[in-house]
Amino acid sequence: MGKPTDLVQGTLDLLILKTVALQPMHGWGIAQRIKQVSKDVLQVNQGALYPALHRLEQQGWIQSKWGESENNRRAKYYSLTRDGAKYLRQQQAQWSRLSLAIDLVLNTT
């Protein structure tokens, strides 16, 4: 197995969408949250995070708004759009099916 920070291709989008689905969040917060929730297993490659955010915004799945951060700094907050929520549900279902299938294959003795 590789380093624990590696993310499976294409899962970054899913993780971002899931994270901002809970509440509007800025880039730094998203990276921290993913790390926390996954108990330090998943570490977002910071270089890939911002292009991904901009792409998702361009596709209309998330939208951004400038606001005040916890320590009173100007920060860009991302939140899920209605289309994004729909897309997230689809992707989540797909992911569950996939991981279930992989589980099945791996656990067959």
Added chain:
Amino acid sequence: MRWYYKLPLRLRSLFRNQQTAQELNDEIQFHLQHQIEEYVARGMDPKEARRAALRLLGGPDQIKEECREMRNVSFIENFLQDLGFGFRVLRRSPGFSALAIICLTLGIGANAAVFSWIEGLLLRPFPAVAQQERLLVLVGNNRVAGDKAASGSNPDVSWPDFVDLRNNCKLVDFIADKIMGATLSIGDRAEWVAGSIVSSNYFDALGIRPLLGRGFEPAEESGRNAHPVTVISYWMWKERFHSDGGIIGKTQLFNGVPHTIIGVAPEGFYGTFVGWPIQFWVPISMQEKFEPGGYKLEDRGELWIEGFVRLKPGVTPEQAQEEISSVAKRLETDYIATNRGRDIRLLPLWKAPFNQAGELGPMLKITMAVVFFVLLIACANVSSLLLVRSLGRRQEMTIRLAIGAKRSRLLRQLLTEGLVLSMFAAAGGLLLAYLCRNLLVVFFPSSGSIVANLKGEIDWRVIAVSACVCLISTLLFGLFPAIQASKVDLASALKSESGAVFGARGRSRIRSGLVLVQLSLSFILLVGAVLMVRTLQRTRSASPGFSTDNVLTTGVDLVSAGYDEQRAKTFDDELIGRVQALPGVESAAWARVRPFSYVPFSSAPIAVDGYRPAPDELPTAEYNQVGPGYFTTLGIPLLSGREFTSADDETAPLVAIVNEKMVAQYWRGEGPVGKRLQVKGQSMRVVGVAKLAKYSTFAEAPKAFFYVPLRQNFSIRNTLNIRTSVAPATLAASLAREIHALDANLAPFEVITMRESINFTALSSQRVVVALLGIFGGLALVLAAVGLYGVMAYAVSQSTRDLGLRMALGARRANLLWLVLSHGLVLTAGGVVLGAAGALSLTRLIENLLYKVSPRDPLAFGSALVVMAIASTTACLLPAWRATRTDPVRALRE
């Protein structure tokens, strides 16, 4: 994903680039701050923490670049960049750019102009009318033998039919309209203006709100001549009444009847007749005062209304047609005598048979094809220019490729440069079209204040079409040179072409191919133009079946002078007596309609004993009302029987003279003299058979036609025809004297020969085609010659070394001249062969415009060949002469 998320984002990234960049920067700084704080909290030194944070993020500039790419603006940005670069490139070679833009402007402009005519005359002829696309033409049609539309079947409908349709159909609004002319007298000044007889809903149904006053009311439709009210045009209000604000309620004389002015039409509304602007409108009840042929509002057999329908919202033309057909079917069975075999059809506006649209349609279609040829030729020229220029830019392309540009990117850039050219040309072309929007009017005869109204319309559709033409032509002329230019490999880029042999290289072969196409296209146009010119010549000298040169024709406006029928009859008789007594006059006769004029003949359902019409056939024929001596005067031979005499008057039994075609059609060729002809239920005795003639146009098919004595079917407005060898001007003077002697207030219309009268009307459409083909054919020829010149001149300039060598080896100037000339002539010959093949298959399309000229007329092909040869020799002469001036010493030293 959704455009309403994307569009604002895209526009923001595009136009507020600065701000977007700033925001991105802030966002990344914010992230870095947090990271640094975290490291510091873990006990790192601030400087060290900053470095570590940057390392973790992976370089802010790369991230910014990636984000920008994610925002997908590079495509548009590149395009704008290319556009700017294109402008600079064009500015650097102004000669090339000007030539290319002029060629394209002519090509695109010709297309835009013709489309603006099609738009303004055929597709949307009435700009003031709201939602013209819901307006359709209502046309009567005689079914003959099955469902085939009878040629020359009267498209008008009768008022009783119109009213029945209106009362029984719910899906459309019916609009009745009939163009007419009347004398307008204001003060001591009288002029002829075009007017319209309309149903009372006319203005409401068209969505036209009068500027002043009101439109017509339903009550004004009924009562014979009971409502002398009128709505006048904006033009008349402004020019003749000096924009009088209190005009409503004043009266105005039309055809001798005082009319109360109840409204003024808004500016820009010229009525619903393609060709002439309408200056006043009267309600249908006034028909008898304006439309010749007596009172028609209760006569189902009188077909005279030019109808329109307006679809109600949500109704399709098919639904409307279905409803109207079912009512028409009922009318057919209810009124067998007048309606049998007659159905009612809805046609789009551009197929209207009763105005100029019908005539202009086929002409504009041909012109559209012609200007497309012109565009192709212009594109070939520009293509050729670009190919030459691509040679000069090989170094630039090589460098671009060498430093890593993709070929697709190069292609895109070259095409964008082409687009810049054609954008300029499209703007110029639209300007050209705007300047030419009234060009068609020039070809149509005008009289007095009636000036033809044939205006092109430049609306957003024309602009859209021009933009499409612009894009298509960019691809046409730009794609190939762009592919060529971007196909650079280093090996060939190092070689020079300048040493090559005259006229034998890949790229120049392509250009020769382009010239070949140009030459063949312009040859086709030349053949078409010559065919039309020959048709015009033939028509000018053609015989319509009656004398044209020794017959003068004129008239007197008794209607405006307020003559009633009795006074008019007396006047007509006395004047004929006086005219016949004039020296040099052989004979003179009145007739209601002058042949080949814009006034339509009467037409009526007929019945012949022994002729059994098909179940759904209603035999109909056109006829003219003529006075005694008409056949002698016009020189129409009588094959049997006799001419009308003054004895054939109101008190005598009804008589008729029929033409050959009618005998063949209804009496199976047997002599009909003495037999019975029934016209609208009236029984007439046939007294003579006249030779077939042309009645309205030279191109018409032989048609059944008959004549009745004017006295037995009188109308007040007639034309006077005089057979004489006296010059028109001389006769005009003595005629004016005689008329003055009878009534001091009267004067004759212009006295012209029958030939002039025919040329006036019959040739106008042919003249338009000739002129348009001439203009565009000439343009095409010039463009093709310029193309040929360009190729030859370039070939000569590129092969100076070859030419110099030949000279040094003893070639004489004549040899070199011939070398270049022959090369040009070979190209021309190829173009002529290709063009002739194309012309043979394409000239069939204009066959119905030709008169007594075969579409494969050898003379036409021959003359086109001569013109072509002269043009291309001229084009090659200068380059050939330059070739002979080659200085061998200098050429070899270079």
